[in-house]
Amino acid sequence: MRYNVPSPLETRIISQRFDLPNSASIDTYLANDGYVALRKAIGMAPEAIIDELRASSLRGRGGAGFPTGMKWSFVPRNTGRPSYIICNSDESEPCTCKDRLLMENDPQQLIEGMLIAGWTIQSSKGYIFIRGEYRYQIEIMERAIAEAYERGYLGKNVLGTGWDFDLYTHSGAGAYECGEETALLESLEGKRGVPRLKPPFPAVAGAFQSPTILNNTETLSTVPVIIRMGGADYAALGTPKNGGTRLMCVSGHVNKPGVYELPLGFPLMRLINDVCGGMRNRKKLKAVIPGGSSAPVLKAEECDIPLDFDSIAKAKSMAGSGGILVLDEDTDMVAVALRTIKFYAHESCGWCIPCREGTTWLKKVLTRFHDGGGRSSDIDLIAELANNMLGRTFCALGDAAAMPTAAFVAKFRDEFEAYLKRSSAAVEPELAVV
Amino acid sequence: MTFSPALEERFAKLLTSYPPGRQRSAVVPMLLYAQDEIGHVSQELVEEVACRCGVTPLQVDEVIGYYSMLHRKPLGKYHVQVCTNISCQVVGGEDLYGHAARTLGIGNKQVTPDGLISLEEVECMGACSWAPAIQINYDFHHFVTRERFDQLIQALRDGTYQETA
Amino acid sequence: MAAPVNLTIDGQKLQASPGTLLINAAKQAGISIPAFCYYDGLALQAACRMCLVEVEKTPKLQVACTLPVAEGMVVRTDSPQVRQARKGMLEFLLTNHPLDCPVCDKGGECELQDMVFRYGAGQSRFIEPKVHVDEKQWSPIVYYDAPRCILCYRCVRICGEGLGVSALGIGNRGVVAEIVPNRGDHLECDECGACIDICPVGALTSGTYRYKARPWEMDHVGTICTHCSNGCKTTLGIRNGQILRANSRDHSGINGEFLCVKGRYAFDFNEHPGRLTSPLVRSDGEFKPVSWAQALAAVAQRFTELRVKRGNFAVIGSNHTTNEENFLLQKFAREVLRTSNIDHHRTGDVAGLIHALDGRTNVLASTDDLYNTKAALVISSDLAQEQPLLAFQLRANWRHHKAHVYAVTPGPVREDNYATTARAEPGNEFDVFESMRERLAKEPELVILFGDAIKGGRIARLVSFGDSLGIPVKYVCLVDYSNSRGASDMGLLPHLLPGYRSVSDSGLEPGLNYDQILAAADLDALWIVGANPLARQSLASPNAFLVVQDLFLTETARQASVVLPAASAYEKNGTFTNVCGDVQKLSRAAKTMGTKSDLEIIALLAKEMRQDFGAAKPEVVFDEIRRSVRGYDVPLTVIETGGAAKTVLLDGRPQVASRNGHFRVDTDANLIRSARNTLFTSGTLGRFSQMLSSVIEAPGALYRDPRKQPEVREGSVQVETVKQGQ
Ligand SMILES: Cc1cc2nc3c(=O)[nH]c(=O)nc-3n(C[C@H](O)[C@H](O)[C@H](O)COP(=O)(O)O)c2cc1C
């Protein structure tokens, strides 16, 4: 099921089956290119599969945009130890709602992607780590897994190759941090979702301390497409080093918010105006958060950019998870900044000092500021606190909290200052002495 | 502790899903599934899960404290979660949450006196493009207005609400 | 050895072995990098982020506590950026930390305070309300104040990794994360207090010490614990002659940071109101307090009379008195009282082991060996309960060096969680060893620790089993009390002189042993020093002149003719020899008015009896011991500087013990009786520790291997508690 009307401007590759009747069933899948890629992959050497991925310029859709082919190539093969395929379906980056659609509408595609990953490193077990809120999506995946078992795509002797692959779902229970790959692995082992020290990286010592391929749902769902159409053709859809298409989750003040599959490099303004029907109520665009709430906000005048990892990075933000929040002129940026930091404070696992205390302090200052108790020194303080977190936390959650906060203050300082005018406490009191 | 046959079956499957000796992996899903059946994570459940997964009760406690969906106190029969994270916030999520609290007469993580409904302000739940969104137990409701919200609550109270699966 | 790595820290060029963590490499060069969560020997956390440093060619600051050195690395630990990062980190840390240093127990020895002093800002920009949580009491001795906690996880790690107890965990998430105990609102654990000592701040405080003193008001005296045989160094905090706390403050003892509940808390017997403070002489069936001069004169007079009459004397010595005292006591018995009727409560068959080893050298394991050996076999002892430091050492050896530990015990033991263990009914141990033979023989070396299950002739069997493995084997004969080993080494035995020389060497006949003394109907005088045999047995010579030296009016003292109030081990100087034969120095920390050390008492008695025993100074007696007792020729500097010197009872010495048939190994075997003290008992002494009896725990709970058994909730087994002393 889709919750928004597709756009004619989309390039529907991984979402090609989304609107078919019974799209989640294996029959629909098989009737529409299903498991063609797996059969092809089985005839390929692991190195060749990885080469296709390299050629595709596929970059991870989970957030960091790491080249998938390279990631797979890091996994030691033939170690004699078990290895694992993990799908990150934690989907908890605010503004992101695509993995859910992939699971709801095309679960077999994901399974096929995981099978290809499994075949590549000769792993025999995979887990789909799905956030606890997605109970129905878990059920859909489980039905799909059962169907795949029935048809011989999973289980013993997959497609007569003599190779076994078992696939399971694993439910989270409410923790953004478990989207971070090593925290996810801890969670998968029944522990608190506290990230691990790196190195070693999951490729070498991941699930159950064994070699592991860990990718986002969308990344893995894209793998069959790439194997089917060939890496080069897939790459050609996007821009150099930013191959293919991705699901862009548009939310906020546009007329037609929704999830759209578009090639990388698709212009942001066209997305807003043409795909999403322009700004709601004919309001003016104020800002865009281009890659989930961890991505620094872009001001309207910075939005004339193509949507690919490198271009957005050049604009000092990030393509992240593909969650694009469009904000109109009436948006209270202080309120958005506050809500953002509230989220990170709530989700900080608490392991390290700068993240645990930094997010909380920021939340408290911003709350007071927003509620009318702001002081003139607060604005610089917020920026400085964010700066004291940046690059110093145990995992990237600290950065994910600090970067957008710093950007809100830097880019919308005027709005913060306007708040001060209404503040009852703008006058500076004496500093507390330790 | 005894659970429904369906849940027992799920537990049995869970415990064999992980590599040998890794039954601890089942702790989180087991707690969540069991909570859905018995309403909350009771002390008895903690010890049961500890025993089944071969960990200490303390290790289970640590997990419960960490995951926000695991609750030590009973929730309502219907747990209504309103997202106020930014995608929802900018299209009325906070307003909707305020409305929910007022009409239900309860605050965050509180339960109506009849035990039917509990309310929670939650973080992004993956419905951003169709915001504002709420979840009733595991059902998503998209583009929720105050009116739609009131209808849903009415249905919960009337007993006419149909859960998706 | 791989080639060392060259690196530069703060302009200083240095070398470090590959794999060294940057924080340690810097320390070796005298550069200290601040750290809270890093703790030597415990798992890496990288949580506090205090140790951030600048490493050339890496854009971000790097965490020195987890970064291994690399060739050519150029590091700056004191750049403006690093200083700013530390300041920022401390500022974060202080936001939710209550600044209640004036009333915090840790004030003055708080790592956070020191860190802010060194690296922090003088002002805080934090004006928001702090997170507040009420303080909790988890056990009679452990309190937790969550707001003060900086979440360094040291406590969690020392409890789990170090002790293997895992009673602490982490609860909640984010800023409200806190440390939680294993039983919901309370702790069920060894109550060792390691978590309290390791806590860098005042988050964990000790129920027995909190709000009693500021650290700088106390004198800190390092001495040796008086409870079990492991010989842990404990630093006593003394104010006005009173012991206020004990800890392993400077980690300088053989125990490092380790102490068990007894070492850390059970010093309170010392201030028990039942402490004897005046000599008592029985007249008309009643005790009368008398002066020391009167009491000593009374004893000397009676002893002299009986000596003239060639009366029948017997002496029972102590497991808690110093080597010097024991040495002097046996000398007094043999030379002044002219009796060989001397013994002590033997808790392990050290003499039997010496006999069985038949003069070979380098086969007795030191405390250090337990941490360094490649493999160890524990026989019939519940180490965690009975020999806590040895259990800790072996576990650390397994953690740090992957040593293989084997245990053959009658019941479940803590080692089950990591060692290769097997159950053996008492008497069947050797069958089980046989079943392990193949694996043991593959080990490069082995240390065998055995308790009183192996004694007498069975020790020879054990040694020949050890020999048959074809690998180097060392032994530890487990004994119970703080100077059990010393009592044996110093010749508090009817058939052996100090250093296990046969009495016949001096032309003497062996005397009566412990059981025989108590059973003898014809004793004229019995002198009992620091022992309480009459708590369990009665005396067959009720009319004997009974002199008792003790701290308390014990069951034995109550039957005495004269009671002499003795100083405790914390009140005297001297040396103890621990279970592994390591000699360490005791330093007087406290003083109870009216008491005298046993050494002084013995010397005064000698003087009163016109015997020249020289100056009754521990140093003088120890000098004599060094000169005359086999194996005790230990380097004085080691002992004087608070170190442990290994005695070498056998090394290079002729085997003397069994030269003539007086080594009654088999008949002595049934005299070997371990008291089976647990962490919460300490023989008679333990009964006078109110603190110990307040924390009696169910040990069963801690043995239960969670992987094998469900939790038993109700009616868990309680240890039978020893009745509270008076
Ligand atoms: C705090 C944090 C949260 C994250 N959450 C998610 C998530 O919900 N889903 C996801 O796929 N990746 C998430 N990531 C990224 C993952 O760590 C990881 O990079 C990704 O799953 C790798 O897959 P990819 O290479 O296919 O993108 C998160 C990262 C961080 C630091």
Ligand code: SF4
């Ligand atoms: S209680 Fe002390 S040792 Fe434990 S985490 Fe907190 S600060 Fe660290």
Ligand code: FES
């Ligand atoms: S000591 Fe390095 S992070 Fe704590």
